[in-house]
Amino acid sequence: MRLVFLGTGTSYGVPQIGCGCRTCTSADARDRRTRSAALIESGGRRLLIDTPPELRLQLVAAGVGTVDAVLFTHAHADHVHGIDDLRAISVRQGAALDVYGAAETLTELARRFPYIFDHTPPHQGTSKPQLAARALEPDRETTIAGMAVRAVPLPHGRDTVLGFRIGSVAYLTDAKAVPEPARAQLTGLDVLVLNALLPRPHPLHLSIPEAVAAAQQIGARRTFLTHLTHDTPHAELAAHQLEPDRETTIAGMAVRAVPLPHGADTVLGFRVGAMAYLTDAKAVPEGARAQLAGLEVLVLNALLPRPHPLHLSIPEAVAAAQQIGARRTFLTHLTHDSPHAELAARLPPGIAPAYDGLVVELGAE
Numbered sequence: 537m538r539l540v541f542l543g544t545g546t547s548y549g550v551p552q553i554g555c556g557c558r559t560c561t562s563a564d565a566r567d568r569r570t571r572s573a574a575l576i577e578s579g580g581r582r583l584l585i586d587t588p589p590e591l592r593l594q595l596v597a598a599g600v601g602t603v604d605a606v607l608f609t610h611a612h613a614d615h616v617h618g619i620d621d622l623r624a625i626s627v628r629q630g631a632a633l634d635v636y637g638a639a640e641t642l643t644e645l646a647r648r649f650p651y652i653f654d655h656t657p658p659h660q661g662t663s664k665p666q667l668a669a670r671a672l673e674p675d676r677e678t679t680i681a682g683m684a685v686r687a688v689p690l691p692h693g694r695d696t697v698l699g700f701r702i703g704s705v706a707y708l709t710d711a712k713a714v715p716e717p718a719r720a721q722l723t724g725l726d727v728l729v730l731n732a733l734l735p736r737p738h739p740l741h742l743s744i745p746e747a748v749a750a751a752q753q754i755g756a757r758r759t760f761l762t763h764l765t766h767d768t769p770h771a772e773l774a775a776h777q778l779e780p781d782r783e784t785t786i787a788g789m790a791v792r793a794v795p796l797p798h799g800a801d802t803v804l805g806f807r808v809g810a811m812a813y814l815t816d817a818k819a820v821p822e823g824a825r826a827q828l829a830g831l832e833v834l835v836l837n838a839l840l841p842r843p844h845p846l847h848l849s850i851p852e853a854v855a856a857a858q859q860i861g862a863r864r865t866f867l868t869h870l871t872h873d874s875p876h877a878e879l880a881a882r883l884p885p886g887i888a889p890a891y892d893g894l895v896v897e898l899g900a901e
């Protein structure tokens with residue numbers, strides 16, 4: 537079985553008309569996101585999921601001239617307004633093409649595109665898409681083009697969309713959530729495709745953090761996010777690798793990665809707003825200190841009362857903390873060398889040893 541992403545963009549597409557943002561002007565080809573659609577191929581047959589406005593461009597780019605059936609997730613414009621491009625396929629095969637969807641989706645398509653579904657023949661010498669509408673039962677499996685397709689209803693604002701499970705692949709787009717009854721139909725997946733809109737919440741769609749949480753609950757071997765906006769350049773969203781000395785938005789928070797020496801290695805400390813967490817550093821050099829101005833809370837590793845080749849000692853950590861000048865500093869990564877109460881008693885004001893379970897509240901959110 538093979539999954540081909542034809543388009544991975546949200547309803548506006550990326551680049552957006554008239555937008556000059558860094559994603560819309562990116563040189564990275566992966567930042568061009570046409571409206572969402574996919575192909576599932578198995579046994580030499582092919583299912584098309586949705587007919588977005590760029591369908592012709594997508595099928596031409598993929599070198600695909602025929603499909604055996606179409607599955608519609610729902611009738612929103614970004615998923616169906618390329619439906620007329622199916623004409624090339626039905627004309628070439630000389631027979632109607634089966635299109636599947638929830639009964640309400642098919643009704644809406646017939647209302648919006650009466651010329652396709654009104655059972656009248658095309659005018660002499662012209663053509664129109666010949667489509668045979670077939671309603672799918674939710675939460676049931678239907679054999680389509682030799683593949684067992686399970687239709688999984690999912691909430692999308694006030695609407696319901698259909699996700700599709702085909703063997704060990706599931707394609708879920710435009711969902712706001714993946715509720716328990718849907719999850720029960722998504723066990724043992726090899727590949728999950730899940731919509732993820734923005735780093736922040738959206739009323740109709742899973743946000744990126746929500747999609748990540750849902751993906752972890754579903755537990756597919758591999759998950760791919762789709763229906764993405766221009767808010768997140770591909771490389772940045774994909775990066776497990778953080779750029780040193782730069783800020784990256786993660787889970788809605790601006791995270792600055794601060795490289796620090798740790799013997800021959802470099803570790804990353806993290807500044808998130810007015811808080812910084814630096815562990816396993818042997819020093820906090822000037823380049824790092826410059827990124828740590830105005831901290832409310834600093835967490836800093838401190839190993840032993842005496843020097844250590846890889847770590848700040850307690851006196852070195854105190855000196856570094858005083859140079860950095862956070863309002864409060866907590867020492868961590870401690871050894872059995874210093875009992876908490878004893879260490880706490882000999883640290884200067886504003887510097888305290890941390891302990892397991894300590895919660896530090898920051899004034900401003």
Ligand SMILES: [Zn+2]
Nearest residue numbers: 555557560766
């Ligand atoms: Zn843009």
Ligand SMILES: [Zn+2]
Nearest residue numbers: 610612692710
């Ligand atoms: Zn939608």
Ligand SMILES: [Zn+2]
Nearest residue numbers: 547612614710
């Ligand atoms: Zn959509």
